[in-house]
Amino acid sequence: MNRPPSATPLTLPPLPEQPAVSYVMPVLNEAGFLASAVHTVLAQQYPGEKELVLALGPSTDNTTEIARQLQAQDPRIRLVENPARDIPAGLNLAIAHSQHPVIVRVDAHSELTPDYTARxxxxxxxxxxxxxxGIMRAAGSGSVQRAIARAYNSPFGLGGGAYHGDGVAGPAESAYLGVFRRDAVTAVGVYDPAILRGEDWELSLRLRRAGYGVWFEPALGVTYWPRASLRDLSRQFFATGAWRAQLVRKYGRANPWRFFAPGALVLGLTVSVVSLPLLALGVLPWASAWPVLLTPLVAYAAGIGFATVKIPGQQGLRDRALTAAVLTTMHLSWGTGFLRGIVFGARSVVDRSRIRG
Incomplete structure (x- = not known):
């Protein structure tokens, strides 16, 4: 049964001025990014005690070897095996093997600003x-990854959550990555290992329903390195859409309306595409039917065209073409995955965009 948020906010014991911090990071096939991510954690400008727990999935590259080398160089790093490879399972294992009162979730594809922990x-x-x-700021090193990063940073790409833009500090629906009070997280049961995507949102929902606060602080900045190909982006967003649908199936009205938009888009575009040959063959009356049946396709094409003009950081026609391709891949993959998840659930959908071999 879904309970409404607690009417009385729960009060947590005051934190000391410089509490010890446990960073937890699930890791799978991150050979190209792990060392940099770990460095930004260990280089945090925060005088309190720190530890970093890496939950190592069964990588098919040399990620595990890099992790062991990093551990040999710094005693603050601890390693724990995550045979299930899933992110929530890895986070729970890392939390269980950590010990400090503040938990900082870190992604191996992200880099923290030096003052992140202190703030x-x-x-x-x-x-x-x-x-x-805080805010997730996507970055890219090649033309395709830069286009994906531009879409991540734009409301035309992901939209919704405050952490994709420069919002105002205040109570939030969810938090990107998250810096947690251990006593609150353990009180609500840490991450749900059955939710393979959208686990941040789901945990934040349980915290809010229990009466704890979730806060957006735009002074916190994280650099995120997204997928670097349209194929991997499509795989990622299909899985994301399917698991958002799973959250809708589980929590119903607690989900924001924007979760439904990509699925509605796919349905509308499907109607338009199917209608085109029927209109051309005269099966459907062109004069009276096309304004209704083709509106989704025309409106979406116009929207993509408008976005390719408005999104900053583009140089030339190739960048704009890549932007259009990325936005379309994001929207349609997410929407298709969402419809799949609504009808069949998401239990068998796994994001394999970072799995090689």
Whole structure:
């Protein structure tokens, strides 16, 4: 049964000025990014005690060897095996093998700003929240990855969540990655291992329903390196859409309306595409039917065209063509996955876009 949020916010014990911090990071096939991500954690400008727990999935590249080398260089790094390879399972294992009162979730494809931890602790202490998150700023190194990053950073790409833009500090629906109070996270049962995507949103929902605060703090910045090919992006977003649908199936009205938009888009475009030959053959009356049946296709094409003009950071026609391809891949993959998840559930859908071999 879905309970409404608690009417009385729960009060957490005050944090000391510089509480010890446990960073937890699930890792799978991150040979090209792991060392940099770990460095940004260990180089945090925060004087409190720190530890970093890496939950190692069964990588098919040399990620595990790199992790062991990093551990040999710094005693603050601890390793734990994650045979299930799933992100929530890895996070739970890392949390179970950590010990400090503040937990900072870190992604191996992300880099923290040097003051990230200090600012997050300040926000936790000032707001009394159980979970604090900031802004995800995507970056890319090649033309395709840069186009994907532009879409991530634009409301035309992902839209919705405050952590994709420069919002105003305040109570939030969810938090990107998240800096948590351990006592609150353990009180609600840590991550749900059955939710393979959207686990941040799902945990934040349970925290809010239990009466804990979730806070958006735009002073916190994280650089995120997205997928670098349209194929991997499509795989990722299909799985994301399917698991968002799973959250809709589980939590119903607690989900924001934007979760439904890509699925509605795919349905509308399908109607338009199917209608085109029927209109051309005269099966459907062109004069009266086309304004209704073709509106989704025409409106979406116009929207993509408008987005390719408005999104900043593009140089030339090739960049704009890539932007259009990325946006279309994001929207249609997410929407198709969402419809699949609504009808069949998402239990068998796995994001294999980072799995090689």
């Amino acid at each position: 997050a602790i300040e926000a936790l202490r000032a707001t009394g929240a159980a979970n604090v998150g």
